[in-house]
Amino acid sequence: MTIKPLVILPDSKLRLVSEPVKEITDEIRKLADDMLDTMYDAPGVGLAAIQVGVPLRMVTMDVSKTEGERHPMVLLNPEIVWASEEKRVYEEGCLSIPEYYEEVERPDRVRFRYMNLQGETVEQEAEDLMATCVQHEIDHLNGVLFIDHLSKLKRDRVITKFKKAAKREAGA
Numbered sequence: 001m002t003i004k005p006l007v008i009l010p011d012s013k014l015r016l017v018s019e020p021v022k023e024i025t026d027e028i029r030k031l032a033d034d035m036l037d038t039m040y041d042a043p044g045v046g047l048a049a050i051q052v053g054v055p056l057r058m059v060t061m062d063v064s065k066t067e068g069e070r071h072p073m074v075l076l077n078p079e080i081v082w083a084s085e086e087k088r089v090y091e092e093g094c095l096s097i098p099e100y101y102e103e104v105e106r107p108d109r110v111r112f113r114y115m116n117l118q119g120e121t122v123e124q125e126a127e128d129l130m131a132t133c134v135q136h137e138i139d140h141l142n143g144v145l146f147i148d149h150l151s152k153l154k155r156d157r158v159i160t161k162f163k164k165a166a167k168r169e170a171g172a
């Protein structure tokens with residue numbers, strides 16, 4: 001079990017566009033395990049590889065609502081193939097922006113496609129928390145954060161706050 005350190009705002013790695021996973025190697029399987037350990041430890045419902053400093057198009061998720069039950073998902077090269085016109089507002093947070101929560105509007109339902117660790121292509125429809133989560137995580141693969149969906153005023157405010165905190169830590 002390996003818990004990896006999380007990449008935190010304003011680290012510029014969070015703005016990288018991640019590269020596709022080309023081959024499912026032992027290294028990829030190990031990274032998936034480490035990402036799941038890190039996500040459950042945090043705890044969080046989703047994690048993108050770049051949040052542990054690896055710029056690969058890889059996401060782990062567990063949106064099961066029953067306490068004590070785990071439904072880990074590992075998505076390689078995930079993409080949204082359809083999104084509903086209807087939107088929904090969900091309060092989002094991010095392990096890279098700790099203790100900050102804000103309402104974000106996104107498509108209510110999406111269909112997404114990915115490769116699993118067995119190398120199979122899977123297409124799946126999601127609504128509710130899973131729809132929000134998969135959109136949030138795919139954003140990470142493109143260097144986009146949930147605060148980018150907020151007003152400039154709110155976004156600037158949270159970025160300034162995290163920059164100050166990082167400076168304090170570096171200076172201390």
Ligand SMILES: [Zn+2]
Pocket residue numbers: 093094095096136140
């Ligand atoms: Zn996030």
